[in-house]
Amino acid sequence: MFVLKVKQLMKEKKLTQADIVRLTGLSKSGVSQYLSGKNKPSKKALAKIADALNVSPEQLTDNSRKRITVQEAAELMGKSPQFVRVAMQHNALPIGTAVKISGSKYTYYISPKLFTEYTGIKL
Numbered sequence: 001m002f003v004l005k006v007k008q009l010m011k012e013k014k015l016t017q018a019d020i021v022r023l024t025g026l027s028k029s030g031v032s033q034y035l036s037g038k039n040k041p042s043k044k045a046l047a048k049i050a051d052a053l054n055v056s057p058e059q060l061t062d063n064s065r066k067r068i069t070v071q072e073a074a075e076l077m078g079k080s081p082q083f084v085r086v087a088m089q090h091n092a093l094p095i096g097t098a099v100k101i102s103g104s105k106y107t108y109y110i111s112p113k114l115f116t117e118y119t120g121i122k123l
Helices: 002-012 017-024 028-036 043-053 057-061 070-077 081-089 112-119
Strands: 096-102 105-110
Touching: 002 017, 002 028, 002 043, 002 057, 017 028, 017 043, 028 043, 043 057, 043 096, 043 105, 070 081, 070 105, 070 112, 081 096, 081 105, 105 112
Parallel strands: none
Antiparallel strands: 096 105
16 A cells, blocks of 8 residues: 555656655665565654655555645644644644654644544534
8 A cells, every 4th residue: 555655646746766765865775665565664764755745654554634734733723833833843732743854853744633633623
């Protein structure tokens, strides 16, 4: 399922395997093994691939709904995007996960299900 979804998204976005390597910082051989199905990516590698494809890790591994952006979540909650980012980094907002990519850079994955359960706002 993972391999098919990644390859489909790469085709839609006109990305090559070399583009995925460049966008994720993962090794060429690692990406090759993930795309061939020989190895499964770690959670961190999965997050980097998902980020490069602008989807959530869950979308690559199951049939989750569309990704909710920090901006969309903030607007729906009547909060600032900065509030949502900081709260997610500190695990104070149980709507998804903030994954530290490098240094002080994070990527955010907001679960439609968790967002609706926490806020009561149906998507």
